[in-house]
Amino acid sequence: MSMDGIQAGKKAAAIEAVNNHIKDNYIVGIGSGTTVVSAVDRIAERVKEEKLKLVCIPTSFQAKQLIIDNNLVLGTLEQYPELDVAIDGADEVDIDLVCIKGGGGCLTQEKIIAGCARELILIADARKDVETLGTTWTKGVPIEVVGMAYKPVLLQIMKTLGGTAQLRMASKKMGPVVTDNGNFIIDWIFDKPGNWKDINTTLQLIPGVVETGLFVNMAKYAYFGQPDGSVGVKHAQG
Numbered sequence: 001m002s003m004d005g006i007q008a009g010k011k012a013a014a015i016e017a018v019n020n021h022i023k024d025n026y027i028v029g030i031g032s033g034t035t036v037v038s039a040v041d042r043i044a045e046r047v048k049e050e051k052l053k054l055v056c057i058p059t060s061f062q063a064k065q066l067i068i069d070n071n072l073v074l075g076t077l078e079q080y081p082e083l084d085v086a087i088d089g090a091d092e093v094d095i096d097l098v099c100i101k102g103g104g105g106c107l108t109q110e111k112i113i114a115g116c117a118r119e120l121i122l123i124a125d126a127r128k129d130v131e132t133l134g135t136t137w138t139k140g141v142p143i144e145v146v147g148m149a150y151k152p153v154l155l156q157i158m159k160t161l162g163g164t165a166q167l168r169m170a171s172k173k174m175g176p177v178v179t180d181n182g183n184f185i186i187d188w189i190f191d192k193p194g195n196w197k198d199i200n201t202t203l204q205l206i207p208g209v210v211e212t213g214l215f216v217n218m219a220k221y222a223y224f225g226q227p228d229g230s231v232g233v234k235h236a237q238g
């Protein structure tokens with residue numbers, strides 16, 4: 001898939017999801033990443049054209065900037081602890097709509113916002129629509145960890161679950177990536193897919209782990225855009 005094709009797919013998925021799931025007077029969670037940029041563009045367009053009254057709650061520093069730059073109304077969880085919908089990207093989504101998030105390091109606030117929303121809607125290009133996790137996304141599961149605990153956590157993950165866990169290093173700064181919450185990220189490359197609910201619980205129980213990039217039973221719909229602009233929609237069972 002060409003870069004243009006990927007971009008076209010992201011945009012198409014974002015537009016269709018915003019058209020179908022954003023309604024007047026909604027409190028909307030704004031996810032993070034490149035695909036969400038197109039969603040916020042479309043939200044801003046609809047607010048202008050249809051005079052929608054929305055409040056947008058960000059999942060990251062990037063999302064907050066997107067909301068402000070597009071002149072949307074910015075809110076916080078303190079003001080609006082219950083959201084109507086959250087729209088967010090994903091690094092890979094399996095057949096049960098279990099997904100990996102955090103490729104851009106924003107998983108913790110994303111999961112909090114998703115947990116407060118009635119509906120989590122995923123938007124992605126079609127490469128990310130897979131049967132089992134680890135098919136096209138080979139960078140593993142991002143796990144946010146308190147800085148001083150990164151080494152024991154990393155060792156514990158490999159001992160308990162196998163695979164390879166490594167500290168994510170920054171590219172334009174010496175040392176590790178530091179999240180919006182002041183923590184580090186461990187990327188865990190798993191050997192094979194498993195029971196993601198159990199794996200997620202195991203990871204969360206390791207002291208020092210803040211949150212994992214495994215989103216299990218959270219997404220309600222996933223929109224996958226193709227290079228030709230067509231969009232496939234998947235709905236969670238149950």
Ligand SMILES: O=C[C@H](O)[C@H](O)[C@H](O)COP(=O)(O)O
Nearest residue numbers: 033034035089102104105106
């Ligand atoms: O940390 C980043 C987020 O979880 C993103 O939503 C995820 O990485 C997908 O990003 P993109 O839309 O850029 O592929």
